[in-house]
Amino acid sequence: MDTTKMSQPAPNEAKIQAIFEDFYTKAFADGILGHFFFGLDKQRIITFQTAFTCQMLGIPGATPYRGRGLKQAHADLPPFKRVHLMRRRHLMREVLEQHKVPADWCELWQAKEHALEALVTSGQSSTAQAQASCHKNKPTST
Numbered sequence: 001m002d003t004t005k006m007s008q009p010a011p012n013e014a015k016i017q018a019i020f021e022d023f024y025t026k027a028f029a030d031g032i033l034g035h036f037f038f039g040l041d042k043q044r045i046i047t048f049q050t051a052f053t054c055q056m057l058g059i060p061g062a063t064p065y066r067g068r069g070l071k072q073a074h075a076d077l078p079p080f081k082r083v084h085l086m087r088r089r090h091l092m093r094e095v096l097e098q099h100k101v102p103a104d105w106c107e108l109w110q111a112k113e114h115a116l117e118a119l120v121t122s123g124q125s126s127t128a129q130a131q132a133s134c135h136k137n138k139p140t141s142t
């Protein structure tokens, strides 16, 4: 997508960080996703996820991403099932709307995340991989 034609300028790094503060507050407390995060450092994940997303969206001048590759970062977690991926999409959509991210930026952000789901699950068990790739062409709205 040509981001020069977007309705408004890109969200900046501070806004993206605020979005992930809210997203991970929800995710850590969530009945479907919370167990993945037991005992983990929320602020560290927010910092990495913010830098990753700035890079993903091409935000100029943002802090570079210095986290692990997505396959490695998720490899030791319990396998993600479709319900987990769909729940993450749903919570992200909720938070993007709460922060009034313009619709075209929401669409671009979520499309890029959805395209990475197969990579995120690729170091996990074959069952999880099969589920993610089997559903990758299904509609992305929740």
Ligand code: HEM
Residues within 6 Å of the ligand: 033, 036, 037, 040, 045, 048, 049, 052, 066, 067, 068, 069, 070, 073, 074, 077, 080, 084, 085, 088, 112, 113, 114, 116, 117, 120
């Ligand atoms: C159901 C889906 C997902 C769950 C439950 C999940 C969970 C997690 C958890 C628990 C961590 C921390 C790992 C650790 O500290 O050892 C993490 C890290 C991370 N996740 Fe996810 N994740 C999901 C999907 C995604 C997707 C789709 C993306 C890409 C947009 C993503 C990007 C990241 C990044 C950038 C990190 C930091 C990497 C690092 O720790 O070095 N995740 N995720």
